[in-house]
Amino acid sequence: xxxxxxxxxxxxxxxxxxxxxxxxxxxxxxxxxxxxxxxxxxxxxxxxxxxxxxxxxxxxxxxxxxxxxxxxxxxxxxxxxxxxxxxxxxxxxxxxxxxxxxxxxxxxxxxxxxxxxxxxxxxxxxxxxxxxxxxxxxxxxxxxxxxxxxxxxxxxxxxxxxxxxxxxxxxxxxxxxxxxxxxxxxxxxxxxxxxxxxxxxxxxxxxxxxxxxxxxxxxxxxxxxxxxxxxxxxxxxxxxxxxxxxxxxxxxxxxxxxxxxxxxxxxx
Numbered sequence: 349x350x351x352x353x354x355x356x357x358x359x360x361x362x363x364x365x366x367x368x369x370x371x372x373x374x375x376x377x378x379x380x381x382x383x384x385x386x387x388x389x390x391x392x393x394x395x396x397x398x399x400x401x402x403x404x405x406x407x408x409x410x411x412x413x414x415x416x417x418x419x420x421x422x423x424x425x426x427x428x429x430x431x432x433x434x435x436x437x438x439x440x441x442x443x444x445x446x447x448x449x450x451x452x453x454x455x456x457x458x459x460x461x462x463x464x465x466x467x468x469x470x471x472x473x474x475x476x477x478x479x480x481x482x483x484x485x486x487x488x489x490x491x492x493x494x495x496x497x498x499x500x501x502x503x504x505x506x507x508x509x510x511x512x513x514x515x516x517x518x519x520x521x522x523x524x525x526x527x528x529x530x531x532x533x534x535x536x537x538x539x540x541x542x543x544x545x546x547x548x549x550x551x552x553x554x555x556x557x558x559x560x561x562x563x564x565x566x567x568x569x570x571x572x573x574x575x576x577x578x579x580x581x582x583x584x585x586x587x588x589x590x591x592x593x594x595x596x597x598x599x600x601x602x603x604x605x606x607x608x609x610x611x612x613x614x615x616x
């Protein structure tokens with residue numbers, strides 16, 4: 349999520365840890381609530397991590413609902429919320445959805461698709477149960493029960509994929525796929541195949557995305573940023589290259605983004 353301060357003035361987000369049985373597959377369950385009755389709609393810019401989400405949206409004012417699987421989104425995107433509503437979601441670990449599927453996770457990349465595409469005929473019944481829940485807590489419990497009943501056995505490749513993505517997230521200065529592969533004692537091609545099958549995007553994309561997420565977090569932190577120093581820290585040859593990457597990915601140059609999103613920004 350980008351421009352988080354502005355967003356959190358308009359909605360609330362709660363994260364719920366998965367059970368031990370689902371921990372190999374699920375990063376977290378989450379609930380997003382908003383009440384903008386009498387206020388303008390809010391457009392939230394999102395820059396995703398390399399994870400797949402399954403979401404169940406209830407538009408409480410109109411009574412309409414929407415269930416979908418959100419594959420890894422390659423570019424930033426915008427979600428609009430209005431009136432009053434709630435989303436109950438599950439974020440799968442990198443690689444965590446693949447054991448539930450009959451296809452590579454890359455088949456979902458860049459797509460917003462139906463729950464049935466992954467969970468077949470059980471998808472509509474799951475959506476009905478989640479939407480019929482008396483509250484968000486009950487909805488999460490029903491979603492957790494559904495996944496637990498279908499949880500596959502251990503998948504070493506899924507665990508390996510999750511571990512590699514965590515390694516990249518903790519070291520956003522990593523730049524080269526071949527250097528990462530060498531650290532892991534594998535070939536670049538093997539790493540690419542693993543990511544295609546389990547993560548849904550290439551190792552190069554993941555490296556670049558975590559650099560941008562780190563840069564955006566620094567910009568929003570409210571401290572003075574040494575942009576040339578940050579560019580070097582994130583593995584860029586020069587500040588100009590970093591600025592181009594940031595602007596293309598986020599849509600705003602880094603210094604301007606920091607002014608617009610830091611603690612001293614004008615409220616909205």
